[in-house]
Amino acid sequence: MNWDYLLSLFMGGLTRGSIYALIALGYTMVYGIISLINFAHGEIYMIGAFTALIVIGVLTLAGWNGMAILLIAAAAAVVYAAAYGWTMERIAYRPLRRAPRLSALISAIGMSLFLQNYVRMAQTANFLPFPNLIPDFACLKPVAHIVRASEIVIYAVTALVMLLLTLLVKFTRMGKAMRATAQDREMAMLSGVDVDQVISLTFIIGSAIAAIGGVLIASHVGQINFYIGFLAGIKAFVAAVLGGIGSMPGAVLGGLVLGWTESFFTGYVSSDYEDVFAFLFLVGILIFRPSGLLGRKQTEKV
Amino acid sequence: MDPKEEIKKSFIAAIWFMFLTFPIMVVRVDTIEHTVTWRWERLIWVGAAFFLLSFIWRRLLDRKLTGPSATDTAPAHAAPRWKHLTADSRLKRPALAAAALFFLAVPLLFSWNKTILVTNALIYVVIALGLNIVVGLAGQLVLGYVAFFAVGAYGYALLNLHYAVGFWSALPIGAALAALFGLLLGFPVLRLRGDYLAIVTLGFGEIIRIVLENWNELSFGPSGIDNIPPPDFFGLILNLRQTHIAIYYLMVVLTLLTILVVSRLQHSRIGRSWEALREDETAAQAMGIDTTRAKLSAFALGACWAGMGGVVFAAKQKFINPGNFTIWESILVLCIVVLGGMGSITGVVLAALVLVILPEALRVFADYRWLVFGAMLVLVMVFRPEGLVRARRRVYAFEPTESDKTEGP
Known part of the structure; x- marks a missing residue:
């Protein structure tokens, strides 16, 4: 048994899982509040990565370097992703709030298609190299074949984002309003919660978190194109369902479990069928445990 | 409304979108x-x-917020004038006859590569009518519909390669295979609703494509299958051009058959149970509709058209590879159904012709095709969820007979 290999697969799985978790949080939050799968969520993640790349390019040309660029780029990515998320909700979902769920879903697919091709037309269809701006820490030298510095940063940032999000949802007034809306939208309205504002905020927070994921993984992998959001979005959705859609700890757990299983599967079995595996996983969960690992069982009311 | 207020709002929107699109549109x-x-x-x-x-x-x-009551509750004569055209059977017949004449004359009027384009459009008409059964009538959002198309195409190519099965026997076999795959997909997803179903079926489509790409022993991987024979027309020896024209007429016949069968299905007992399923699954169940049967039959009967389309596609292309069956094909077919009007046969036929022929005819538009399709899906859903041509439910009127009148109290 090669322990180093096993450990590197474990770390690789943790990296994937963290990114899935960051994207899955957005899915699960939006689903929890308006019961809509935001198909275009993966595109927001992609737009975040593109915005960061553009800012990095401009700043590098202006003579900046190092971590400062990455921080500014990440900040810009977060702001823009949030702005896109907010606008998307206003255009494609708000007018459909009372429409059948199928309508909102088709609208979401349209939005996803639109954003992908908007980036393709305005930028490029080719892969763009994304500079790795996270310096290699000297203390990581001995374990360099197992874990990279950018991965350590991914773990740390993911943990921090989750902590902040938990604090926000558990202890602030806005968080309380969000939980109330998720439980019962009409009742929340009656108790004076501005539901429109809560929904907008959910999109903003979810999009911002996805953008963080986008920047992190782009600088880890080293290249992006307009299509990265599609597969990442679907996998993150699988993660959200696995954890129990609507549950935030579930999204994180689901992301990690999916990341690890994928990593071990590709490491030990086959990498050709990597994506098939994620989909089969989804079908399996939906058949045997439709409410997910941490989700509550939903009974249908008429 | 106050024009000043309007201008201010538009100005704010313009500034917001300039900010929003700034990095991606401006900086390269x-x-x-x-x-x-x-x-x-x-x-x-x-x-x-x-x-x-x-x-x-x-x-x-x-207009949407104040308007819809006018079209929904008012009787048909309040509808816009062009709706009369579709409703009035005196105009409908000549219109249909003209369309039929036009389609019969296509190979005479246009060059043969334009004829191939129309053949393509007709293939999409057939598979879109199939998806229309699943999405439009039964209300099950399936995003992996291209898988059934691939099953038909690969079914013919492989059966021909290994067992020398001819086109005409492959046509029903392809349809049956696709229907079988429809059932295969249907069983595990029976309990899923709307959004889950969409993702699982999307996954199903991708699985089929990835398997075709990687399972070299079965499908010859990404290099695909070459030299698929065209259909044999009564033993005639045709050159390439005549073959394409023959395939065109075959597609015309197949399209007519599809329209006939689908419209009969729609108004049959099973068609009405699909529509009930779409409107409200729980209520349909309460009314005694076997939802399992309705769903599975929708999957199978929807898939078989894609399988048939796939067989013709393989015979027409002569060469297929997994790249022909990407998720984009599924989305294009979904766009056709949504734009045409879910459940409306006329609408779906028109939309298929427009969405397939237009990007080819206007090359400028081809680049922006997917951008436009994406925007279209959103706009249609927001402003006109019923699509171009609203599907009309057949009205069953009760007409009292003589005996009813006399036996009344």
Whole structure:
């Protein structure tokens, strides 16, 4: 048994899982509040990565370097992703709030298609190299074949984002309003919660978190194109369902479990069928445990 | 409304979108050459476009909020004039006859590569009518519909390669295979609703494509299958051009058959149970509809058209590979069904012709095709969820007979 290999697969799985978790949080939050799968969520993640790349390019040309660029780029990515998320909700979902769920879903697919091709037309269809701006820490030298510095940063940032999000949802007034809306939208309205504002905020927070994921993984992998959001979005959705859609700890757990299983599967079995595996996983969960690992069982009311 | 207020709103929208699209539209970074191109003129275009669009958007949204009662509750004669055209059977017959004549004359009127294009469009008409059963009538959002198309195409190609099965026997076999796959997909997803179903079926489509790409022993991987024979027409020896014209007429016949069968199905007992399923699954169940049967039959009967389309596609192309069966095909077919009007046969036929032929006819449009399709899906859902041609439910009127009248109290 090669322990180093096993450990590197474990770390690789943790990296994937963290990114899935960051994207899955957005899915699960939006689903929890308006019961809509935001198909275009993966595109927001992609737009975040593109915005960061553009800012990095401009700043590098202006003579900046190092971590400062990455921080500014990440900040810009977060702001823009949030702005896109907010606008998307206003255009494609708000007018459909009372429409059948199928309508909102088709609208979401349209939005996803639109954003992908908007980036393709305005930028490029080719892969763009994304500079790795996270310096290699000297203390990581001995374990360099197992874990990279950018991965350590991914773990740390993911943990921090989750902590902040938990604090926000558990202890602030806005968080309380969000939980109330998720439980019962009409009742929340009656108790004076501005539901429109809560929904907008959910999109903003979810999009911002996805953008963080986008920047992190782009600088880890080293290249992006307009299509990265599609597969990442679907996998993150699988993660959200696995954890129990609507549950935030579930999204994180689901992301990690999916990341690890994928990593071990590709490491030990086959990498050709990597994506098939994620989909089969989804079908399996939906058949045997439709409410997910941490989700509550939903009974249908008429 | 106050014009000043309107202009202010549009101005804010324009500024917002200029901000929003600024990095992606204006800046173009080349990370290898380390150059940055600024395309400021685009910012002005975006601003101007969104200033105008914002007016239109609010106007349409207002109309939607106040308007729909006029078309929904008023009787048919209040509908716009063009609706009379579709409703009036005296005009319908000549219109249909003209369309039939036109389609019969296509190979005479146009060059043969334009004829191939129309053949393509007709293939899409057939598979879109199949998806229309699943999405439009039964209300099950299936995003992996291309898988059934692939099953038909690969079914013919492989059966022909290994067992020398001819086109005419492959046609029903392809349909049956696709229907079988429809059932295969249907069983595990029976309990899923709307959104889950969409993702699982999307996954199903991708699985089929990835398997075709990687299972070299079965499908010859990404290099695909070459030299698929065209159909044999009564033993005639045809050159390439005549073969394409023959395939065109075959497609015309197949399209007519599809329209006939689907419209009969729609008004049959099973068709009505699909529509009930779409409107409200729980209520349908309460009314004694076997929802399991309705769903599975929708999957199977929807899939078989894609399988048939796939067989013709393989015979027409002579060469297929997994690249023909990407998720984009599924989305294109979904666009056709949504734009045409879910459940409306006329609408779906028109939309298929428009969406397939237009991008080919106008090359400028081809580049923007997917951008436009994406925007279209959103706009159709927001402003006209019923699509171009609203599907009309057949009305069953009760006409009292003589005996009813006399036996009354």
